[in-house]
Amino acid sequence: MQAELLRDDQSRSPEERPRPERSRSDCPVLLSQRLVLRAPHEEDIDALAHLANNANIATMVSRMPHPYTAKDAADFVRRAKVGEIGKCVYAITRMENGEFMGCCGLEPQEDGKTLEMGYWLGERYWNNGYTTEAAHALIDMAFRTRDIEQIDARCRVTNIASRRVIQKCGFQLQGSGMVGSLALGGMVPVEWYRLDRKTWVSLRSWGDTR
Secondary structure, three states: OOOOOOHHHOOOOHHHOOOOOOOHHHOOOEEOOOEEEEOOOHHHHHHHHHHHOOHHHHOOOOOOOOOOOHHHHHHHHHHHHOOOOOOEEEEEEEOOOOOEEEEEEEEEOOOOOEEEEEEEEOHHHOOOOHHHHHHHHHHHHHHHHOOOOEEEEEEEOOOHHHHHHHHHOOOEEEEEEEEEEOOOOEEEEEEEEEEEHHHHHHOOOHHHOO
16 A cells, blocks of 8 residues: 655656655655554644553553553653654554554664664554554655665564564564563563565555555
């Protein structure tokens, strides 16, 4: 599923479109078949705090505390606005009614050619393909609008659902390692995956991989 981006430029293939450097404030709203990805705002705080206050989510996301309070949610929205959390941070919302469902984002890496993708979805929305749909939109935007070579993603080795999302988006396993978990207060084992531009171009008809 491809996001509806750069409508006046759709006649050209993704690899031919210009990929200018963009600031955090220039991250475009992304549309997919069922979702709207847009910047988090204050009206999301209550829903964000409610959905994120879930150990099944927090223990799978390295930087999410648990318990997760309304203060944590308000701080997240503030930091997202000023670009302290990654390059582009999105609220995942349902297109039909604007319902807040979770978050996703991209964080630049030190080499300047790699972004790391992260995401989480409220438990009530699991097993409906929403995370994969949001990831497809985010990946398409990143390769079309950034001068990058690859996107990385990590998941806990026990997170089968997240691994499936990553694999369905075309990422390939690179290795394993340990990362800190704020909710668990220690290190946890993770798998590291990568999607390069060449692979993305060959798989950009996302409907074939869903």
